[in-house]
Amino acid sequence: MSPTMMRLFAGLAAIALGAGILPFSARAQATAGQSIWDGVYTDAQAARGQGQYGQHCAVCHGPTGEGSFVTPPLTGEFIADWTGTTLADLYDKIETTMPLNAPGTLRPAIAADILAYLLKENNFPAGQKELGVTPTELGAISFDVTRPKPAASSRARAR
């Protein structure tokens, strides 16, 4: 392939990614089960999580997850940081390493509630079922930043 053709191909790929059209292989990998776009928590759970967040997290990450000079935000670049993982990874981070001065002290249900709040803060939709705490359940929910098109989503779920 000539350099010009390579640049053209790369440009098209970038446009496709920018428009939220992931290559099929990437999407297939990211949607083995549900994604964070599928309403994986409830509003009530997020509300509980907000209270827990204020109690355990806000002192470092700020009242609304905005972060500080030394503490990473839980919005914005936070999404980029966790894209491509599953909620099991993020839950594990919260449950085993946070808060920094007392890691491992959050009960599983509280960690899940806080995770629900973070999803809400980042504008991922709520649903009818609360987020669970089992690795199997959380590991099946991909942290996928790209909102799937309905057709792509149903195709993925149908497989």
Place this chain on the structure above:
Amino acid sequence: MTEGKSTRLNRRLLLKGSLALGGLAGLGGCATMPGGQRLNTAGLDYEDIPPKLAPIRAHPDRIFDIRCCIRPFRVNGPNLDTETIGDALIVHNYGHGGSGWSLSWGSANVAVQKAMSVSPKEIAVVGCGIIGLTAAITAQRAGAAVTIYARDLLERTRSVRANGSWTPDSRVCLTEQAGPKFGDLWEQMARFSYKTYKSYLGLPGRPIDFQDQYRLSDTPPRPREEGPDPNIKGSYATTGLPQQNFEFGNYSDRIRDLTPRPQQLPEGATPFPVKYVSRSEIMFFNFGSYGHLLLSEFYGAGGKIAVREFHKPSELGGLKEKVVINCPGYAAKDMWKDKYMIPVRGQIAWLIPQPEVNYGLSYGGASMLSKSDGIMVQAQPGPAKGDMVGVNDANEVPSRKEAEDGVRTIEALYKRFPAQSA
């Protein structure tokens, strides 16, 4: 009383001396300052007479930053082991406790030698604190093309929230857990680093600098602890945490040839209103200029930085570079499940820079160092002393009270100088 008399003199000496054009002049028992005040320098050789000392404006409202960090203390000493993940060789380089800045170049040299043993053309460095950045530059100097993968660049890492002075065996390990061979490795790293730092002396912005350090006390200074405290029964081996200073590795005697001995100064030989004064010298790192210089050097040699956060060790195996130098600092405790890592909290209050202050001091549990980017003040936050301060405390939220306490300790020292008469 003698103390009161010398105290009255001292305030004038400190203030006028700092503004004087001529500095000190004098020989054989006294130094005459402009205005006629005299220091009691009897017994001091001419070259040892303290230079003029500008006062520090140590007031809490001049605190412009409070930085809190967790030192990546590892009881066995820094992890420089290797392992493979997938088809990638991982060379660890983390866990330097309070010695990261000091040992960085020597540690980087050890890590890069291991990395280069498989002749990679490309090397990935994970982390961009002082350990990661020096490892990256060292790898470039060894001929590799280097990409740093990091969430934050140096100025937002824990490295620049540390003290940043030459303290090569500060909480670097526990003696028993590190084992008898660690001393040789430590000495190798310390000497290599020290040599490297010499090449950064005298550059614009003073990235690396030296300063006189005055240790001040109203009571006779305590002798160095030579043995364990018999009143403390537990230890790391029995509790999982160090219980006393004696457990921490102390290797400074191995490099005594690199640094001058502390010098006791006679009472009244300095403007400080205390009975006991000793003076030593300390090498330190000006974060702003040194950090900028290192990043420029890295970029200048073709280095690339990719902003990325890792969540699992397995992700390192997916990097395109198949040799990875892993420099995560304290983050290793969680990501690598390193059970030997123990957090050690430290906090520093920063006062607005005073370029005219060219010395540091310690007094009453507080210490001060004047850097180009601010005056650092560290308090002693609780009853613990020495290496035990902050052990197993991972609270990284800055304490304004602790910051002000430290500054007020220094402030109180200067308030002991009587006000200037008109």
